[in-house]
Amino acid sequence: TKEYEYLIVSKPVKGVGLITLNRPKALNALSSPLFIELNQAAAELDADHDVGALVLTGGERAFAAGADIKEMKDKTFAEVYQTRFLENWGHLAKLRKPIIAAVSGYALGGGCELALMCDIILASPTAIFGQPEINLGVIPGGGGTQRLIRAIGKSRTMELVLTGRNFSAAEAETWGLVSCVVGEGEGEVVKEAVKMASRIASKGRLAVQAGKEAVNAAYELTLTEGLGFERQLFHGLFATKDQKEGMSAFAEKRKPTWTHS
Numbered sequence: 001t002k003e004y005e006y007l008i009v010s011k012p013v014k015g016v017g018l019i020t021l022n023r024p025k026a027l028n029a030l031s032s033p034l035f036i037e038l039n040q041a042a043a044e045l046d047a048d049h050d051v052g053a054l055v056l057t058g059g060e061r062a063f064a065a066g067a068d069i070k071e072m073k074d075k076t077f078a079e080v081y082q083t084r085f086l087e088n089w090g091h092l093a094k095l096r097k098p099i100i101a102a103v104s105g106y107a108l109g110g111g112c113e114l115a116l117m118c119d120i121i122l123a124s125p126t127a128i129f130g131q132p133e134i135n136l137g138v139i140p141g142g143g144g145t146q147r148l149i150r151a152i153g154k155s156r157t158m159e160l161v162l163t164g165r166n167f168s169a170a171e172a173e174t175w176g177l178v179s180c181v182v183g184e185g186e187g188e189v190v191k192e193a194v195k196m197a198s199r200i201a202s203k204g205r206l207a208v209q210a211g212k213e214a215v216n217a218a219y220e221l222t223l224t225e226g227l228g229f230e231r232q233l234f235h236g237l238f239a240t241k242d243q244k245e246g247m248s249a250f251a252e253k254r255k256p257t258w259t260h261s
């Protein structure tokens with residue numbers, strides 16, 4: 001894998017691509033150069049035939065403390081509007097393969113939004129989430145207002161966005177924002193995320209891709225449309241060898257061998 005200035009990319013176990021944000025001096029503040037690298041690394045792993053699922057993590061102290069405030073502070077409206085500032089953040093939400101956020105420490109502002117762009121969030125008990133942009137005279141600009149409301153509802157989202165207060169891993173778990181808070185210990189959240197990613201990577205890729213697409217469609221479609229979309233994908237999978245293999249293996253009481261075809 002390539003060398004990056006602000007990331008470490010590795011394949012810790014078979015089938016899993018791990019991206020570690022590595023700008024510790026700035027608590028992984030998401031500068032433009034960092035995000036360009038992140039999009040590139042994610043796109044490469046998304047296209048990598050050896051990879052079935054991705055994990056995105058930061059450091060123990062910070063997953064990411066937000067967009068880079070020092071980089072942003074002197075920008076003008078004309079500049080941010082004309083360059084479509086932060087629009088490229090959206091690429092991460094368009095990956096075909098599942099991506100799990102493993103969050104330790106601060107996930108604030110853009111850091112919280114980055115976790116929200118992932119498909120699953122696992123949190124360390126030390127994780128601290130928040131959308132503090134209101135304290136800087138702005139609002140979330142990386143999807144916070146839109147994705148948070150879909151994850152935890154209107155009243156809580158309004159409270160968090162308008163007060164800018166932080167919230168804990170325990171709160172995030174109660175609200176369903178994170179799928180689980182892992183045990184204590186350094187590196188535990190990454191270990192669990194890699195384990196989960198490895199489990200996903202051991203499935204048939206076409207079904208995994210379809211599953212992600214179908215769940216994500218629920219954010220965009222009415223129930224009738226969503227059910228129709230799901231059924232089409234379900235029907236479509238009957239054209240795959242993996243469906244024949246998966247169902248034959250069940251009937252023959254053996255383990256399936258996926259060919260991702």
Ligand code: CAA
Pocket residue numbers: 025026027029030065066067068069070071086106108109110111113132133136139140141142144
């Ligand atoms: N941008 C740029 N630099 C940042 C940063 C950020 N978002 N967050 C932290 N840093 C830098 C600090 O400036 C500091 O650098 P120096 O050593 O050069 O001074 C270094 O990281 C360490 O940070 P602190 O000394 O502040 O560490 P702390 O432990 O005292 O506090 C913190 C930690 C509470 C996370 C605090 O750093 C903080 O409040 N950070 C900003 C959080 C924030 O407001 N995030 C939202 C950004 S706006 C945004 O994200 C917009 C959007 O929606 C896309």
